[in-house]
Amino acid sequence: MMRTSHFAGTRTSVPGWSCAAALALACGNPSGQPLTERNAPLEAEGTTAARSAAQQASLSEPPPNSPPPPAMCGDQNGGGDQHVDFAALRAAKVAEKPEVEQRQLALLELRYDLSDNPSADVTMTGGKPLQSGVRVRLPEGFTWESLAALSPEEIRAQGLFPAGFFPLPHPKQPEGGMLFPEFHIEEVLAQTGRDLRRFDLDLDLPERFLPEFPPPIFLTTRPDLGDVSQGQLVTTENFYELFKCILNPKQLDGLRLLLTPFAQQQFNLIDDRRSDRPSLGVACFDCHANGHTNGATHLVGDVRPQESRHRIDTVSLRGVNIQQLFGSQRALSSVEDFTEFEQRAAYFDGDPVLATKKGLNPLDRGAQVQGMAEFQKLLDFPPAPRLDIDGRLDPALASDAELRGQDVFFGKGRCGECHEAPYYTDQLMHDLKVERFYEPTLINGMRAGADGPIKTFVLRGIKDSPPYLHDGRLLTLEDTIEFFNLVLETQLTAGEKQDLLAFLLTL
């Protein structure tokens, strides 16, 4: 069903993206033909060479996604209590897993330089080295400066928008759902015996591009304590000992609920799950690990059809107390709303019927939501020792490069127009109109069109939260600088970009 894309007409009418132009690769998804053969021409071009938009088109069609097996019991007339042969479903999904993952890896390799190149001196707050350098691949024959000299129209007409700047699809767009990093799966299993592994799919991004784990926790109420995680992932097993002397009972109970699993999407007790064994579900802090993020991903629930749903990278909850908009697109107006909403609808893809089958957990606004929200609002940004009380650099503590970078940020680079001090957000949404640079297209089953308005994410503590943008399409801060330089048409020099990076690292 997903293979007949709504987009086929548009795609074939655009030369740079047409099936015919897509190398020797089949545009369709010839089932049965091993992926390695289909990708052979890509390999032959060499992995370090720059990639053009046309190459990405070779991976436009969705990965395989078998339909559920026929109902085996329950109401056979299409009612809500139909049940399938779970073993058959599992076998079909497991069989297509290698091809699905190879397709996504081929796409990532087209978009990015994924090599391990840790920074020698810059780490996240807890000590994990940042991956350094621009990782998005340039089109053949261009430098970042020469590409930025072209107008959006020229870049679009010639198909020169770097593949890594396009929206990033979910690793299995037609199926979607929650995916957790391996380090988190292992730690939760070890501590609590709960298994967050999916049999059909793993998270696609290498761990070096994800936030540190477990991340430190800073409380607005107890800055004197520094990191209160004691280097542990906070779970139902250890939260009480860690927090009983520094939280009041209501906050402690809110934290308990944030750590308690409830049936969600792929993790539940029924056939419609993607875990081997029936699962008690997922906790808020399985994605917002230690109140931050572990890079877990899923699809937004509120867009249809499936191919248009955005991938979303888990946001940090640090500093959620100073924010006024919640969610990258939905613009919910309180942490309480978001907390209730995540449980009732978002996970379940905006489908109350499916949610009911898996087991509803309506939270009581006064007794439960309030405590959960109150704890979230205690989560502080990590310390930024070089920032003054106005959120700008203290000239006595900052380096020359950092100060020059601050000038670029608030001046020529235009960043400060949206990312306002002291927290580096204007609490608004902006439509960056990135689609000025490319023709709408299908990427691994995801429709890349216009993103629409997205929230101005907070940049305080930003070095701790890779990957970047709502869908995690940018792997390093250097990538974000090239992205905004192109999108805002600011023509920054190489030196200005270096200084800007130095400044972003102080936030």
Ligand code: HEC
């Ligand atoms: C599967 C991973 C996952 C789980 C589980 C999860 N979240 Fe989230 N959370 C996200 C993502 C992704 C976003 C960004 C959503 C968007 O962009 O629309 C988010 C956004 C939020 C926000 C808005 C923050 C902001 O700055 O905009 C809040 C608050 C939040 N989550 C709280 C919770 C609570 C409370 C729970 C448990 C009831 C929870 N989350 C469970 C992934 C998750």
Ligand code: HEC
């Ligand atoms: C017109 C408003 C605007 C300007 C100007 C702007 N940004 Fe942003 N910024 C945004 C929006 C909106 C997003 C979210 C975009 C998305 O997720 O698709 C964002 C996201 C980001 C992110 C990723 C945040 C995260 O948590 O993933 C970084 C880093 C960033 N901006 C840095 C910059 C820098 C550096 C500049 C200047 C060179 C800049 N921005 C200029 C609005 C702006």
